[in-house]
Amino acid sequence: MSVPAVAPPCADSLKASYKTAKAALLERFQSATNVDGLMHALARATDDALKGAWETCEMPASAALIAVGGYGRGELAPYSDVDILVLLPDHETPDHTASLTARIERLIGMAWDLGLEIGSSVRSVSQCIDEASNDITIQTSLLEARRIVGNEKLFDTFEGRYQQTLDPRAFFQAKVLEMRQRHAKYQDTPYSLEPNIKESPGGLRDLQLILWISRAAGFGSSWRELDSRGLITEREASELRRNEGFLKTLRARLHVIAKRRQDILVFDLQTALAESLGYKATSSKRASEQLMRRYYWAAKAVTQLATILIQNVEAQLFPSTSGITRVLNERFVEKQGMLEIASDDVFEREPNAILEAFLLYEQTRGIKGLSARTLRAIYNARDLMGRDWRGDSENRRLFMAILQQPEGITHALRLMNQTSVLGRYLLNFRRIVGQMQHDLYHVYTVDQHILMVLRNLRRFAMAEHAHEYPFCSQLMGNFERPWVLYIAALFHDIAKGRGGDHSVLGMADARRFCRDHNVGADDSDLVVWLVEQHLTMSQVAQKQDTSDLEVIKQFASMVKTERRLTALYLLTVADIRGTSPKVWNAWKGKLLEDLYRATRAVLGGAELHAHSELKSRQEDALALLRLETVPENAEKALWDKLDVGYFLRHDAADIAWQTRVLYKHVESENPIVRARPSPIGAALQVLVYVQDRPDLFAGICAYFDKNGLSVLDARVTTTRHGYALDNFLVAHPDHDGHYRDIANLVEQQLSTLLTAEGILPEPSKGRVSRLVRTFPITPRVDLRPDERGQYYILSVSANDRQGLLYSIARVLAQHRIGVHAARINTLGERVEDVFLLDGKTLSDNRTQIQVETELLRAIAA
Structure with missing residues (x-):
């Protein structure tokens, strides 16, 4: 007697079963913490639903249904996209038969009816290989392809051909370029007040990228495998697992709270998310602030460890470029653009070398960062950075030298913050690392805002950025000892979150720093005054009637000198620009510049310092032109068409030569x-x-x-x-x-x-x-x-x-x-x-x- 065929499930029963299974899993997750268990279970439930739909649609035995992307890993967040591929033999495509086209359309439609956020594609094996070779996104999604149902032999054929065409080196380079582009989209910082848990620097995508490039290279597809291969240490693997679990938990709970796919930690959901994880508000900290600080420290750790891992993978993929390039001194060498310690115990033997590393990073042309070995050593040396280390006279000299270098200051201080060295040297800076600002004005945490302000000041001093804010670049080009401004930037918001007026509290920190670091009395007074008054110019320009001469006179009497005025103007512009890319506009710029010019007139100062570099070059060029009998004011025809950057990039002799050649031919x-x-x-x-x-x-x-x-x-x-x-x-x-x-x-x-x-x-x-x-x-x-x-x-x-x-x-x-x-x-x-x-x-x-x-x-x- 023949056994009757089992009828495929109907769409309604599939939908009910999937809905019930998902609801039960999410209900269980409310009181549980096993996010990996939830994500794997959701993927299995989705597999079951899609298998049923495949059978219901009577898909041909020659085809296969493939999970790709995150779903291919067997992981699904509660409301993630479900990316699938209908894989066909090369000789069988939807164009060849209307019946196949109808079945595929029915399958995808049924998947949507089940409540799945489907992302679908239909390709033959050859089409998959061709598309992957032309698009790194497709190549990445296929890297983790997994068969759900259908022709197993066809899937094996696809996997074999995919692996044959995969170039680990090219894949590595493309993914690193993609990562840089993604990081730039998020201003190269994980410290946005509303970060994207998945895409921001230090987010889940960075962890996934490491596993992708490792898997493509055959080094392993889990932290345990990377540990066993020696690419990371057991401790680093543990840190990665812990932070990955935390980020996954945040994302999953955010989905559940929003009841949709939601990867951005928006203000509206931060409190509910914090409370769902057990954080409770205190008299001084909101529950959301506690959660976000934990997030920022996790993202910071991921950023550090990802840097180490990517360097280690690169060294194995490109072994011919991993040797020592040059010896810098007894403690440090360069390896292919990275600063590396000469021995693992160098910081234990010479703790001063910790700050020396960042000074060399600034001073040595071609150095792009710290090597994985150096980063590990700094991480392990954190217990050495205590009171005695901070009070050491040589360390104080080194820190001032870091601030006084002609280039690389912003990169060095950012790197010091990423490695926690800056917070251990300046303890009050450590208190504001990851601290949020709930004013809807700043889009960065306090520490990142401070470093953005410092970056903006540095850009005023760089010729290649002179086109951005020419007047600021002109003033900075004439400002003596610009490092005074950098100290003021470091301390202007350092007292936020302590209670009280942060400008007044910050003055005490700045005064103590200047005393400990032997800053001259005049410069010390300027730094302390800037910290106290860093909000004043913005308030006067935007909230007072600057057409009233008395307002200008009162502001001038407070400022007293042109040096103070210029310093405050530059710090104010840098500060406003450092709050958010959307805050600064041309109108605010005009208000501030008008206030500056009017106040300078009241103070009676010259338009430019007599010995300014910029004016000196122009005057020297004019003197040379007069020797060449070029008519007076003839240079204006050309000079009026040139920006500040031109004069900063050329010396007086070149300016005179080019002007003499061109003034008649503008x-x-x-x-x-x-x-x-x-x-x-x-x-x-x-x-x-x-x-x-x-x-x-x-x-x-x-x-x-x-x-x-x-x-x-x-x-x-x-x-x-x-x-x-x-x-x-x-x-x-x-x-x-x-x-x-x-x-x-x-x-x-x-x-x-x-x-x-x-x-x-x-x-x-x-x-x-x-x-x-x-x-x-x-x-x-x-x-x-x-x-x-x-x-x-x-x-x-x-x-x-x-x-x-x-x-x-x-x-x-x-x-x-x-x-x-x-x-x-x-x-x-x-x-x-x-x-x-x-x-x-x-x-x-x-x-x-x-x-x-x-x-x-x-x-x-």
Whole structure:
């Protein structure tokens, strides 16, 4: 007697079963803490529902239903998307049969009816492989593919082909680029007041990324496996599991409370979430504040450990670039751009070396961060950073030196905060790490806001950012001992959360710091005054009638000196900009600038300090022009078209030479090219002035490449009326140093080239030096928007070779990305180039990743 076939379940019974199962799981989760158990159980319940739908729709035996993405891992948050793939044989696609198309449509429709947030795709095996090779997002989602139901052999075929085409190195580079882009979207900080648990730096996505790249490389797909392979220590694995569990729990409970997919810790849900986890409000702390502080410390730990892990994975994937690059001193070496301790016990033997590490990080060109070994040693040395360490005179000297370096201050202090060194050196700073500000004005925690203010002050002092706030850059260029402002920035909000007026309480901290660190009396008074008055100028500008002369006089009598006024203005602009990207606007800027100018007039100060660098360069240039019998005021035609950054990037001699050449041709329709032997060395200086266009920079670089001229320096300026004013320093490796005889030839050829339009040639593959072949470095590309989002800043680090600059410029030109400014920096056999790029094309995320990928390929030696 034949056994009757079991009828497939009907849609209504499937829906009821799934709804009941999910409700029971969520009810149990309300009183339980096992988030992994919940997420795995939800995935199993979803599997059962989809299997039933597959049977009900009578899907063909040749096909398979595949879970991808997070669902492929066997994990589902309560209201996560359910990403599925209907996998078909190569010879069988929906286009071939209407019956198959109807079944697939019915399956997806039934999945939606079940209450699943479906994300679906239908592909053959070959289509999967092709799509994965062209899209890193698809490649990542397929990495964790898992068969739910259907043809097992077909799935095995897919897995085999996928693994064959997976390139672990390319996957690693693409995911790291993607991570940087994602971090930039969240201002490179986990400390937003409403962070995204999944996507923000230090969130779940960072943990998933580590496991993805480890799995792709065959190093393991769990923390235990990474521990056993030696990529992390047992303690680090435990920390990762603990923080991952906490973040997963937050996300799951947030979903349950919101009754929908909700990954952002919005203010509205923070209190309910905190209370669901057992936090209770106290007289001084809200329940939400306690929860968020715990979140920030978890995100901070994830950020630190992720940095260590990514470096360790990179070292194994690229072993040829993992050796020592150079010895810095007895305590530190450089390994491929990372600062590494010479021995594991260096901090135990010499605790002063902890701060020395951050000073070297600032001082050593080419150092991009601390190595995994150094980060581990700092973490293990935290017990050494006590009262005696803080009071040590050498440590105080080192800390002041960190604040007084010409560059790298912001990065160093951020790194000190990430590694908890800053909070252990400044104990009151530790109290505000992760402290929220419930004023809907600041979008960062107190510690991150302070570091943002410091960053803004530093940007005023950097020529490549002069286009953002030219007046502030002009004032900062004339300000003596700018490190005084950096100390004021560190302390202006350090007393928040203690009760009382944080400005008054912060004064005491600032005064004590200045006394302990031997800051001069005048500078100490200025720092303390700035901390006390850091809100005053903003309040006067925005809340008082500054057209009333008495208001200006009263403000001037409080300020007393132009140095105080300038310091307060710069700190105020930096402070407002450091609250939120949305708070600053042009109107606030005008109010503050008008108040500054009016107050300075009352004080009777000069517009610029007599010995300012900026004014000095202009006056020296004018003196040189008079010697050349250039008519008086003739320079204005050109200078009025140039921003502050131009004058900061060129010395007086270059400004005079370029002005003499161009003052009669400011509106020229024809290219102006002039060349001369460089006054600073054996090289040719080439000036190009022409109406700007996207491929201009690449075209000029192509000419130099074709003629064997290496670009030693490039200073690119775009005038206010759309002209490119570019200055190049070029040299030929086989030239005898006498460049005067080729200057006229370069002028003629380059002028002709700029007049004609042509296709950019393929870049030449110049030979790399023996030193480069022996000590190769990993090429690095960093592309991110500037403060205003108008431009993008591209940083490139690579081995130097002939044609490298043109290779970069050609990629940019092919995507019609204009170069607004450039700084070429050659450090022996290595280049560290920075470009300011037009940002319209780069606003598209896919295009940005494509450009970064092509640049990496172009700069590889």
